[in-house]
Amino acid sequence: MTKVTKIIERSVFGVCEAIADRVGIRTSRVRMYFIYLSFFAFGSPVIIYFFLAFWLNVKNYIRRKRNLIWE
Secondary structure, three states, X not given: OOHHHHHHHHHOOOHHHHHHHHHOOOHHHHHHHHHXXXXXXXXXXXXXXXXXXXXXXXXXXXXXXXXXXXX
């Protein structure tokens, strides 16, 4: 993954990167599937994307708070 791609992924919540890491495939492939699915499902995956973005932010927040408590 190039440096520009990492910057873009971090600025758009990192959902596709998190899914790709979890499943073990390339991030670009996850993005393509998301775009195709959005066209076929009339945009409803956008709601799922924002839910996952919210979930990842909450998860990272809890992880940071837990580390601060134990330090």
